[in-house]
Amino acid sequence: GADLSNEDSSVTVIPMQGDEFICSECFLVKHRSQLAYTTADGQPVCQECAA
Template sequence: MATDYDSPRKTDEDINEDSLQELQSRRGDKSTGTIDADPDEVAEGMELPGADLSGEELAVRVLPRQADEFTCSSCFLVHHRSQLAVQRKGQLVCKECV
């Protein structure tokens, strides 16, 4: 897109007025519902699975399992005792895994 640097610049008020007028004119235009985006530009902001995150640091404090919690022997998640469904042969299983 060519830019004419010799043309007079618009003030903030002119820009706001133009924007309002453009929005009102687009209200009746049905073709503005389509998105015109370059797929390469969209992909730049996405991280791919398997990306190298070795330099990243977590800002999460990890607490050890509390006395009123258990680790499910099926999904290996830590749950509160209220989520305990069954105890099979010394193995604790949560309600979600039953």
């Protein structure tokens, strides 16, 4: 790959929004429209993990 050691990069991190959740299977932050179901103990699972 290319040597990017002399390149500057910046990432802006924003807090999780009220319409987002953390999938209990893949641990990614997803929009609530991606919620497949909630487990018996209340843990959310996204559509990708539920497939």
